[in-house]
Amino acid sequence: MTLATFPASEPKPSWTRYFSFNTDAKVIGIQYIVLAFFFFLIGGLLAMIIRGELITPEADLVDRTVYNGIYTMHGTVMLFLFIFPVLNGLNNLLIPTMIGAPDMAFPRLNAVAFWLVPIFGVLLMSSFFVPGGPAYSGWWSYPPVSIQNPLGHLISGQGLWLTAVALSGVSSIMGAVNFVTTIIRMRAPGMGWFRMPVFCWTALAAQSLQLIGLPSLTGGAIMLLMDLVAGTTFYDPAGGGDPVLYQHFFWFYSHPAVYVIILPVFGIFSELFPVYARKPLFGYVYVALASFIIVGLGLIVWVHHMFPSGVAEWMRNLFMFTTMLIAVPTGVKVFAWLGTLWRGKLRLTTPMLFCLGGLFNFVFAGITGIMLATVPIDLHVSNTYFVVGHFHYVIYGAAVMGIFAGIYHWFPKFIGRMPYEGLGKLHFLLTFVGANLNFLPMHPLGLMGMPRRVSSYDPEFAFWNVLASLGAFLLGVSIIPFLLNMVSSWVRGPKATHNPWNAIGLEWLLPSPPAEDNFGEHVPVVISRPYGYGLGKPLVEHQAEIEQALALAEQQEAAR
Amino acid sequence: MTTAYPAPNAEPQHVEGHEKHNLTGFIIFLCSESVIFLAFFSGYALLKTSALDWLPPGVEGLEWQMPLINSVVLVSSSGTIYLAERAMAKGNIWGFRAFWLLTMALGSYFLYGQAVEWSGLQFGFTSGTFGGTFYLLTGFHGLHVATGVGLMTLMLIKSFIPGNYNGGEQGVQATSLFWHFVDVIWIILFVLIYVWQRS
Ligand code: HEM
Ligand SMILES: [Cu+2]
Numbered sequence: 001m002t003l004a005t006f007p008a009s010e011p012k013p014s015w016t017r018y019f020s021f022n023t024d025a026k027v028i029g030i031q032y033i034v035l036a037f038f039f040f041l042i043g044g045l046l047a048m049i050i051r052g053e054l055i056t057p058e059a060d061l062v063d064r065t066v067y068n069g070i071y072t073m074h075g076t077v078m079l080f081l082f083i084f085p086v087l088n089g090l091n092n093l094l095i096p097t098m099i100g101a102p103d104m105a106f107p108r109l110n111a112v113a114f115w116l117v118p119i120f121g122v123l124l125m126s127s128f129f130v131p132g133g134p135a136y137s138g139w140w141s142y143p144p145v146s147i148q149n150p151l152g153h154l155i156s157g158q159g160l161w162l163t164a165v166a167l168s169g170v171s172s173i174m175g176a177v178n179f180v181t182t183i184i185r186m187r188a189p190g191m192g193w194f195r196m197p198v199f200c201w202t203a204l205a206a207q208s209l210q211l212i213g214l215p216s217l218t219g220g221a222i223m224l225l226m227d228l229v230a231g232t233t234f235y236d237p238a239g240g241g242d243p244v245l246y247q248h249f250f251w252f253y254s255h256p257a258v259y260v261i262i263l264p265v266f267g268i269f270s271e272l273f274p275v276y277a278r279k280p281l282f283g284y285v286y287v288a289l290a291s292f293i294i295v296g297l298g299l300i301v302w303v304h305h306m307f308p309s310g311v312a313e314w315m316r317n318l319f320m321f322t323t324m325l326i327a328v329p330t331g332v333k334v335f336a337w338l339g340t341l342w343r344g345k346l347r348l349t350t351p352m353l354f355c356l357g358g359l360f361n362f363v364f365a366g367i368t369g370i371m372l373a374t375v376p377i378d379l380h381v382s383n384t385y386f387v388v389g390h391f392h393y394v395i396y397g398a399a400v401m402g403i404f405a406g407i408y409h410w411f412p413k414f415i416g417r418m419p420y421e422g423l424g425k426l427h428f429l430l431t432f433v434g435a436n437l438n439f440l441p442m443h444p445l446g447l448m449g450m451p452r453r454v455s456s457y458d459p460e461f462a463f464w465n466v467l468a469s470l471g472a473f474l475l476g477v478s479i480i481p482f483l484l485n486m487v488s489s490w491v492r493g494p495k496a497t498h499n500p501w502n503a504i505g506l507e508w509l510l511p512s513p514p515a516e517d518n519f520g521e522h523v524p525v526v527i528s529r530p531y532g533y534g535l536g537k538p539l540v541e542h543q544a545e546i547e548q549a550l551a552l553a554e555q556q557e558a559a560r
Numbered sequence: 561m562t563t564a565y566p567a568p569n570a571e572p573q574h575v576e577g578h579e580k581h582n583l584t585g586f587i588i589f590l591c592s593e594s595v596i597f598l599a600f601f602s603g604y605a606l607l608k609t610s611a612l613d614w615l616p617p618g619v620e621g622l623e624w625q626m627p628l629i630n631s632v633v634l635v636s637s638s639g640t641i642y643l644a645e646r647a648m649a650k651g652n653i654w655g656f657r658a659f660w661l662l663t664m665a666l667g668s669y670f671l672y673g674q675a676v677e678w679s680g681l682q683f684g685f686t687s688g689t690f691g692g693t694f695y696l697l698t699g700f701h702g703l704h705v706a707t708g709v710g711l712m713t714l715m716l717i718k719s720f721i722p723g724n725y726n727g728g729e730q731g732v733q734a735t736s737l738f739w740h741f742v743d744v745i746w747i748i749l750f751v752l753i754y755v756w757q758r759s
Pocket of ligand 2: 301
């Protein structure tokens with residue numbers, strides 16, 4: 001073994017790098033996450049307006065057309081400007097460090113992909129200020145509503161919406177090419193496929209879905225744009241077109257998109273449960289492979305969003321069947337997590353609480369999901385609040401909570417300071433209670449027949465709506481301890497050691513924060529599977545020496 | 561401050577593999593790109609099979625002679641680009657340039673043929689779904705041909721920079737892959753649009 005001298009912490013780089021065209025994946029990762037939370041606040045503000053409107057049966061807070069624009073923008077902002085960017089941020093931070101790569105395969109492309117996000121973000125926001133207001137056809141943007149341009153201006157909210165979504169697609173494809181190439185080609189020596197952390201498996205699966213699915217939406221959106229501005233009739237029955245065709249294009253991507261969102265969150269669960277239960281991940285190989293079974297099945301279920309859209313009977317039955325099949329690989333994962341927790345020494349830290357809460361919500365959403373896959377039930381509740389309740393359980397209850405778990409867990413690694421536990425636990429409590437109070441009442445509402453996308457409703461629905469709105473305001477409050485925590489611990493939180501949670505993984509063999517090129521040329525050789533908790537086997541060659549060197553550097557740093 | 565840090569792998573890890581990333585990334589991108597065409601093709605087939613009257617009034621159908629010549633041109637250009645790549649692999653840089661230029665000429669001829677065909681048609685982009693899909697498919701494909709010719713021009717210029725192409729060049733491989741891709745797409749498109757006329 002050779003001993004190399006290696007700077008433990010470089011001179012502190014200036015904070016201005018976060019506002020520049022920087023090609024370091026760790027800087028880009030943080031740029032993505034911070035920007036995403038900026039848009040989370042905007043999307044959340046819109047959600048507060050929605051729930052404020054719905055606290056009374058009458059349409060009294062905003063005008064009806066304004067309401068249409070607000071829920072459309074809420075959905076669009078949350079998906080394209082919050083959740084995808086925040087996940088790409090985590091990918092940027094975690095993929096290179098977890099596989100021991102110095103950076104992404106294409107650092108400049110990576111930076112370009114990031115900088116497209118603020119550009120289309122501004123573009124989308126500007127649609128609030130054009131005549132006619134923002135797009136109002138829902139985040140699906142179904143024709144015929146989406147191909148109407150009543151004011152006749154060249155620049156319309158709908159046109160801006162389409163341009164923004166197209167740019168978001170370009171950015172996502174750039175990101176996906178980069179992530180997939182990096183994972184395939186830049187893993188540390190010794191890291192075969194079945195020694196790769198599950199987060200990387202799920203990222204690979206999710207990004208493959210982007211690559212296969214997104215072009216379908218792009219193609220469909222190009223045709224929509226042509227109908228809107230050039231006068232073609234692809235989706236206009238008056239000219240021989242077919243509006244249902246757009247629905248196929250849209251859902252061929254947008255169903256997989258929900259797996260693009262939830263798969264990395266499965267990855268976070270799979271990383272964190274072993275750490276905080278001090279046990280190896282139960283059924284690692286099956287958990288890893290199940291990601292790709294989900295990819296395969298996830299591509300052949302999209303028609304379940306179109307059961308009421310006049311599709312053939314055989315299609316309904318076929319897609320009901322494939323949709324239910326997805327429960328199998330998903331169930332494999334859920335049982336693997338439960339098996340991991342079983343008889344573990346649970347440490348209820350903030351990240352672990354968010355994981356447990358997220359898993360609970362996910363199981364609930366899975367049950368309502370199977371209900372929705374059943375054609376007769378879906379025909380009954382489609383386009384009601386039951387659907388809104390279901391997908392918010394997935395997206396807020398499971399995905400956003402999983403993302404919070406990941407942020408608390410890896411914050412010390414990439415910021416170099418510890419987040420505060422007390423504020424974290426308060427954040428968890430408010431989020432968990434708020435989310436359930438907000439989204440649970442939507443299920444009875446939907447079963448009773450309250451449609452989605454309306455600003456006024458029958459007084460008989462009032463009780464559950466008041467509850468939901470209270471939950472929403474609680475969620476609004478929940479973000480305050482989170483932001484306080486992030487800002488104050490970033491500025492003056494206690495210094496983090498290289499491995500504060502006692503976790504196993506390449507990223508925990510780097511100083512906190514890591515040097516710009518991570519391991520540089522001294523990439524450790526991986527010699528065993530991840531998650532060897534309690535097994536006493538080292539993950540890499542010379543693990544003890546590496547850890548000693550890191551601890552020594554930390555002592556010297558503390559002594560200064 | 562520096563710390564003694566164990567370096568189990570004194571040899572640099574990523575040096576040799578690094579050059580190959582570009583091609584890997586490009587192949588992944590092409591796979592993704594093919595799905596857009598898949599979307600357009602399936603949309604075309606769906607609209608066509610479900611149409612009541614597919615052809616706009618006054619239009620009899622499409623002439624296939626000229627597009628057939630165009631097809632022959634494009635398919636043979638896949639052969640010439642292969643020869644160019646082979647010459648490059650053998651270190652014959654002038655052979656590479658010659659066949660590369662020939663491929664560019666064939667590609668440009670194809671674009672010319674496409675333009676001539678378009679200008680002689682009696683229907684436009686907004687003539688129902690027939691016109692819409694026709695111009696969408698041929699236009700989107702033509703855009704790819706133009707991109708291919710552009711990429712080839714770039715590679716040709718780069719080949720004159722000394723020392724650039726000594727050990728083969730990934731840009732050349734990528735461009736040629738792209739060209740074969742554009743070619744295969746055209747064959748499918750030709751069958752769907754010109755061969756399959758009766759619905
Ligand atoms: C702050 C917490 C949130 C609240 C209170 C909330 C509330 C709502 C409500 C009430 C609707 C239905 C509007 C209607 O149909 O009239 C809605 C729609 C929607 N929400 Fe949320 N939401 C929240 C967070 C999120 C998040 C985090 C995401 C995604 C990452 C999201 C994505 C969506 C989408 C895609 C729609 C559908 C929009 C449409 O109908 O076109 N929401 N939300
Ligand atoms: Cu779906």
